[in-house]
Amino acid sequence: MSTPLERCHLVDLPKISDPRGNLTFIEGGRHIPFDIQRVYYLYDVPGGSERGGHAHKGLHQLIVAMSGSFDVILDDGTAKRRFHLNRSYYGLYVCPMIWRELDNFSSGSVCMVLASNRYDEDDYYRDYDQFLAAALPAPRSQP
Numbered sequence: 697m698s699t700p701l702e703r704c705h706l707v708d709l710p711k712i713s714d715p716r717g718n719l720t721f722i723e724g725g726r727h728i729p730f731d732i733q734r735v736y737y738l739y740d741v742p743g744g745s746e747r748g749g750h751a752h753k754g755l756h757q758l759i760v761a762m763s764g765s766f767d768v769i770l771d772d773g774t775a776k777r778r779f780h781l782n783r784s785y786y787g788l789y790v791c792p793m794i795w796r797e798l799d800n801f802s803s804g805s806v807c808m809v810l811a812s813n814r815y816d817e818d819d820y821y822r823d824y825d826q827f828l829a830a831a832l833p834a835p836r837s838q839p
């Protein structure tokens with residue numbers, strides 16, 4: 697069985713190349729494994745700042761660098777992986793129960809997130825230790 701971190705992956709999005717300007721589209725349930733209920737984006741991020749130290753209990757997300765570049769660090773409590781996003785024709789699929797941080801923003805970058813549900817504060821882990829307690833099975837007590 698794959699780990700939550702192994703279920704996260706880069707998604708190549710369709711790209712219609714055109715000398716007038718390229719076009720990319722995303723259909724929920726087709727290009728990404730969830731229906732899109734919400735879109736939000738980070739912009740005017742000062743170069744060098746960090747965002748998004750939290751995890752979600754049930755939310756599926758696709759993160760796309762619509763402009764500029766930034767890094768996404770994913771952590772399932774057991775292992776970590778850093779992705780550098782810098783193109784608007786691919787995105788990073790993030791499954792539930794992943795602690796997620798964003799850093800290394802270039803100036804003028806725009807981070808768009810497609811999400812499987814509306815905003816719900818109850819879906820967040822904002823405390824890393826609480827996330828770990830939920831993500832990792834409790835050690836079995838010695839007999």
Ligand code: TYD
Pocket residue numbers: 734736747748749750814815
């Ligand atoms: P948050 O998800 O905590 O972002 P970060 O971890 O990068 O700081 O969101 C920041 C604030 O925006 C928080 O008060 C919740 C609010 N928010 C919404 O109201 N709706 C949304 O869809 C999102 C993503 C955030």
